[in-house]
Amino acid sequence: MSLALMRVGAALLPYRTGLDPSTLLKLAAATGSEWRWSPESATLTPTGLASAIATGGASLGSGPLGSALALLVKTSGSSGGPKVVMLTRDNLLASAAAVNRRLGFGSDDVWLCSLRLSHIGGLAIIHRWTLAGATLxxxxxxxxxxxxxxxxxFAVTHISLVPPMLGRLLESGAxxxxxxxxxLVGGQALRPVLAERAIVAGWPIFLTYxxxxxxxxxxxxxTALERVPADGRVGPLLPGVEIDRHDGLDGPSRLRVRGPMLMAGYANxxxxxxxGLDKGWFVTSDLGGLDEEGDLRVVGRADDVLVIGGNNISLTRVDGLLRVAPGVSDLAVVALDDAIWGHRLVVVYSGDLDERAFERWCDGALSGAERPRAFKRVAGLPLLDSGKYDRIAIRAFALESGSGP
Known part of the structure; x- marks a missing residue:
């Protein structure tokens, strides 16, 4: 459907099943979507609910970009709030061509895709496969x-994984x-412990950003990793990609990106x-730069959004959700490093609610990636002389209960 719609000049907005009607209406209004495909009845109806945009609505508004809009993809965005990215046909083809050249993916190769097709990680593979005339x-x-x-x-030659998937493969003895x-391993930082296990086991790991x-x-x-980079190094930029800042005396700065695969903008x-663009540049929330060899280094984020299991999770949002739990007086959310998921959340709190009851409450109130994995009840959260939270002391409490379920 995605390829066929792009061919006739229409754009597709895939979304996960189970969205309630009000959420669909908001998504349709935010993107100007005109048609919804209902797989249950195999019908295309002008309901105003978002799924596929009709041919007449697929072009971009007036502006310098002349390529037809081809794909809209929902993302949590660097701020943790939902956004929808507009990608053109030229964006998708430029990305696919550059990746295929870098990875040597051709007509005799086989790519296994197990990533969701509602996210760009899976959708991008479709275009690489099509352009190469390969097997999927x-x-x-x-x-x-x-x-x-x-x-x-199937004698697979290429596969894309997020770190938790890689971890499960290793645990299965594959x-x-x-x-x-x-x-290809991306979506979140690959922790050195997991990377080392994969390299020793003979998996040809390529980092990607x-x-x-x-x-x-x-x-x-x-090339495939022979050892784990300790400085956040990913590798060289794809052809046509520009980064306008380098690491300097002041340390890494926010990454600003430009190139032929950069989105047309956020949907409206x-x-x-x-x-969402600044004179053709996209300002990310990731900190990094280019080293002397021209390799991209990513060393952290400029905000409080963490990637857990491939999902962008806002600590501010999680904090707000937890504070409405009955019997909780005060709390702090701590993110501990996790070799598989990237991070795991621990909540340190005071109040009458016991730890098991708090855990049960979270099961129904938070999504899987947002849900804390351990709970530590204390008499009161430690404070500094200034009255602010003593983050070091709170983290020490979290480490006591950080193993989690």
């Missing part, structure tokens, strides 16, 4: 055993087939290009 093995979700079997059965040349706003990756390792009802 498409999985409905990720199952470590099924992926391990199909890697061998062995990389001789055909496998590239395991990108985002929905750039139609997937913009930098990738030159009129589909005007340029929203």
């Amino acid at each position: 093995i498409l999985h409905e979700g990720f199952d470590a055993q099924a992926v391990a079997e199909d890697l061998q059965r 062995v990389p087939p001789p055909s496998l040349r590239v395991v 990108g985002m929905t706003e750039t139609a997937s990756q913009i930098a990738t390792s030159r 009802p009129e589909r005007r290009p340029g929203q």
Whole structure:
């Protein structure tokens, strides 16, 4: 459907099933969507609910960008708030061509895709496969055993994973087939412990960095990792990608990105290009720069949004959700490093609610990635002389209960 719509000049906005009608209406209004495809009845109706944009509505508003709008993808964005990215046909083709050249992906190769097709990680693979005329093995979700079997059965050469998926493959005892040349790992930082395990086990790991706003990756390792980079190094930029800042005496700055795969802008009802861009540049919330060898280094984020299991999670949002729990007087959310998921959240709190009851309350109030994995009740949160939270002391409490379920 995505490829066919792009061919006739229409754009697709995929979304996950189960969204309530009010959420769909808001999504449709925010993007100017005109048609909804209902797979249950196999009908296309002008309901105003977002799914697919009709041919007449697929062009961008007046502006310097002449390429037809082809894909709209929802992302949590650097601020933690939901946004929808507008990608043109030229964005998608530029990205696919650059990635295929960098990874040597051609017509004789096989890419296994187990990433969701409602996110750019999975959707980008569709365009790489089509452009290369290669073979695609498409999985409905990720199952470590099924992926391990199909890697061998179909002599897969390329696969994309987020770190938790890689961790599950390793835990399953899966062995990389001789055909496998590239395991792209992105979506969040790959922790050294997990990377080392994968390298020792013979998996050809390539680090990658990108985002929905750039139609997937913009930098990738030159070759499969022989050791784990300790300085946030990813690899060289893809052809055509520009970063306007370098590491300097003041340390890394926010990454500003420009290139042919950069989005037309964030969606708006009129589909005007340029929203979210600064004179053609996109300012990310990631801190980093280019080193002396021209490799991209990403060393952290400029805000409080963390990537957990491939999802952008705002600590401010989680804090707000937890504070409405009955029997909780005060709390602080601490993010501890996790070798598989990137981070795990621990809540240190005071109040009458016991830890098991708080955990049960969270099961129904927070999504999986937002949900704390451990709880530590204290008599009162420690404070500094200034009256602010003593973050060091609070973190020490979190570490006491940081193993979590």
